[in-house]
Amino acid sequence: MASFAVKNICIIGAGNMGHQIALSAALAGYKVVCTDINQEILKQAENFVDTYLPQRVTKGKLTEDESKAARARVSFTSDLKEAAQDADLVIEAVIEKLELKRKIFADLDKICPPHAILATNSSYIVSSKIADVTGRPDKVCNMHFFNPALVMKLVEVVKGPHVSDDTVEIVMEVCKKMGKVPVMLQKEIYGFLVNRIVSAIKNEALYIYDMGVATPEDIDTAVVHALGHPMGPFRLLDLTGVDLTYYISTERYQETGDPKYKPSPIIVEKFIKKEWGRKTGKGFYDYCK
Ligand SMILES: NC(=O)c1ccc[n+]([C@@H]2O[C@H](COP(=O)([O-])OP(=O)(O)OC[C@H]3O[C@@H](n4cnc5c(N)ncnc54)[C@H](O)[C@@H]3O)[C@@H](O)[C@H]2O)c1
Structure with a gap:
């Protein structure tokens, strides 16, 4: 049995992928904080949420109450500490640059509660190239969504040699609760399966x-x-x-x-x-x- 249930999710990067992962998680019932260093991107992400949810109501895909509840569960801030300090799970979706990701994970390790799982949505970078900057390598893994993240069901979860069974179990559970179809890779490989x-x-x-x-x-x-x-x-x-x-x-x-x-x-x-x-x-x- 998994050691804890995720309630709070933090998404780092509100770009192409981040804002849609954030909204998928909020729709699945998670409390989500989405952060980005770029205020304009954050505003665009928030505007997207405010446009998308009412459209789903108009199309009969969501009730008014469901839409309001999802909106209330997602918030946006440019302050990393505020975004990550209560997270049970962080999904990093910043640009594909190893050094940037390593810096963010080192910061997250200091900010997040000790139990928190730190996942990267990287398309190619395996988490063992990042995990060593943290004091919790067993809780650092790949959680690779596909674009557009609100629509695409597949998520590749990668069990690197440093990742615990508990971490993988919890991440797979989150994917399923988000209505996704997770596949687990037993080994790290550059570009995972689909890419x-x-x-x-x-x-x-x-x-x-x-x-x-x-x-x-x-x-x-x-x-x-x-x-x-x-x-x-x-x-x-x-x-x-x-x-x-x-x-x-x-x-x-x-x-x-x-x-x-x-x-x-x-x-x-x-x-x-x-x-x-x-x-x-x-x-x-x-x-x-
Ligand atoms: N684009 C895709 O189709 C796709 C699909 C799957 C996975 N990915 C992966 O997802 C990640 C993000 O890709 P994207 O296409 O969303 O990129 P993007 O450029 O659209 O968004 C990245 C965001 O990260 C923000 N950012 C940069 N530094 C930051 C920091 N220090 N703190 C917070 N935010 C910061 C940028 O302002 C930007 O808004 C990459 O690792 C990529 O490989 C992308």
């Missing part, structure tokens, strides 16, 4: 594009119609953020020196031009129109 498979497709699509063989639209059309994916690799790149792909491939390339991880020329170009996809209004597609 390893998706990356192979994405890298091949970028290679085909860089070779001048076909446009993003045509490559996406081919993948959607032939493989039955809900969207093609370029639409997916725009959704997840071109910046994220840039950070991930650059970091992996620097770490391994393996040319297969070197960011594709078009990713570098779009990163420099700040054409990061939906979040900046333009990526491989134009969202300003």
